[in-house]
Amino acid sequence: MPLIDRDPLLLTPGPLTTSLRTKQAMLHDHGSWDRAFNRVTADVCRQLLDIVQGADTHVCVPLQGSGSFAVEAALGTLVPRSGKVLVPNHGAYCARILRMLGVLNRASVELPFAEDQPMDPAAIDAALRADPSITHVAVVHCETGTGILNPLADIAQVVAAQGRALIVDAMSSFGALPIDARSLPFDALIAASGKCLEGVPGMGFVIARRSALQASAGQCHSLALDLHDQWVYLQKTTQWRFTPPTHVVVALAEALQQFQEEGGQAARGARYAANCQRLVQGMAGLGLQPLLDPAVQAPIIVTFHAPQHPAWSFQTFYEGVRDRGFILYPGKLTRVETFRVGCIGAITPNDIDQVVHAVGATLHQRGVLSAT
Numbered sequence: 300m301p302l303i304d305r306d307p308l309l310l311t312p313g314p315l316t317t318s319l320r321t322k323q324a325m326l327h328d329h330g331s332w333d334r335a336f337n338r339v340t341a342d343v344c345r346q347l348l349d350i351v352q353g354a355d356t357h358v359c360v361p362l363q364g365s366g367s368f369a370v371e372a373a374l375g376t377l378v379p380r381s382g383k384v385l386v387p388n389h390g391a392y393c394a395r396i397l398r399m400l401g402v403l404n405r406a407s408v409e410l411p412f413a414e415d416q417p418m419d420p421a422a423i424d425a426a427l428r429a430d431p432s433i434t435h436v437a438v439v440h441c442e443t444g445t446g447i448l449n450p451l452a453d454i455a456q457v458v459a460a461q462g463r464a465l466i467v468d469a470m471s472s473f474g475a476l477p478i479d480a481r482s483l484p485f486d487a488l489i490a491a492s493g494k495c496l497e498g499v500p501g502m503g504f505v506i507a508r509r510s511a512l513q514a515s516a517g518q519c520h521s522l523a524l525d526l527h528d529q530w531v532y533l534q535k536t537t538q539w540r541f542t543p544p545t546h547v548v549v550a551l552a553e554a555l556q557q558f559q560e561e562g563g564q565a566a567r568g569a570r571y572a573a574n575c576q577r578l579v580q581g582m583a584g585l586g587l588q589p590l591l592d593p594a595v596q597a598p599i600i601v602t603f604h605a606p607q608h609p610a611w612s613f614q615t616f617y618e619g620v621r622d623r624g625f626i627l628y629p630g631k632l633t634r635v636e637t638f639r640v641g642c643i644g645a646i647t648p649n650d651i652d653q654v655v656h657a658v659g660a661t662l663h664q665r666g667v668l669s670a671t
């Protein structure tokens with residue numbers, strides 16, 4: 300039975316806890332033909348482009364659906380049917396890209412890395428030199444499956460030097476970690492409304508190099524996921540092709556307003572880093588250790604080793620913590636038993652203290668903590 304009377308806080312990497320202002324923005328209905336609504340769409344896209352300083356070289360194409368829809372749309376639109384994609388793989392979201400390419404009938408080459416190790420730019424360089432038929436590289440910036448951060452700037456330099464195109468799943472880093480399109484070359488950078496921008500889920504977007512998008516007409520295998528078609532229609536009419544997620548868009552506009560008020564990407568990243576630090580310290584006090592070396596841990600989500608105790612079960616642990624007002628996430632690793640705690644969303648280090656308290660109380664109650 301819940302011990303609290305508020306909505307639980309989500310310590311998950313999307314959907315996540317949103318502010319009251321963001322929720323309140325959804326109390327109005329908007330018509331998809333309405334000029335005021337279409338101005339909101341244009342304004343949101345302009346702001347998203349500005350977050351990565353992409354206005355001179357790139358365009359922002361919004362897309363209905365969760366983040367994966369936008370990833371699949373970027374791959375399907377920008378990789379020609381004769382293309383071949385190198386996919387460095389050290390986690391669940393890298394594996395999802397490989398699966399998408401298989402479904403899309405685009406050739407791919409997997410470059411595996413250990414789950415607790417970042418991608419190595421030198422290995423990517425070697426793989427590209429070894430196979431000149433590779434046209435694109437698709438990487439995940441922060442692999443949310445573990446919380447590991449990849450050296451995106453170095454990877455981008457290697458890919459550009461080899462004359463290949465880069466597609467980046469920046470879903471869980473966009474808005475929180477620095478990405479600058481003026482110095483970091485990419486053809487597509489993909490993110491969504493419901494992650495570090497602290498909107499609600501329902502809309503993805505692709506920051507696409509204008510020239511690459513222009514060259515992609517007719518390439519997509521799908522009509523609904525065709526970013527070129529979506530972009531052309533938006534430019535021509537100012538409207539979304541097909542029904543827009545109106546409430547999601549106005550909530551994102553409101554969330555972006557708060558993002559700017561907070562101080563933009565640097566301030567957002569600093570708050571998440573403070574959350575992450577407080578979390579790791581607090582959990583260490585309970586004897587719970589993170590999977591990753593601090594040097595490669597992104598301040599987005601932390602994977603912890605489950606306690607080595609016969610009384611441990613994620614399900615009962617989850618329920619105990621939930622009844623105390625917090626939603627955690629199961630681990631995504633196959634070899635070791637883990638659970639994950641997100642650092643993102645409209646939460647502060649004070650909330651993290653409460654999470655740690657709830658985790659400690661739950662483990663005590665279950666008799667797990669004494670032996671850890």
Ligand SMILES: *Cc1c(COP(=O)(O)O)cnc(C)c1O
Pocket residue numbers: 312313365366367368370392439441442443468469470471491
């Ligand atoms: C959240 C996320 C996605 C998209 O997942 P959806 O379930 O489709 O929202 C893709 N890549 C990464 C790295 C993510 O964190």
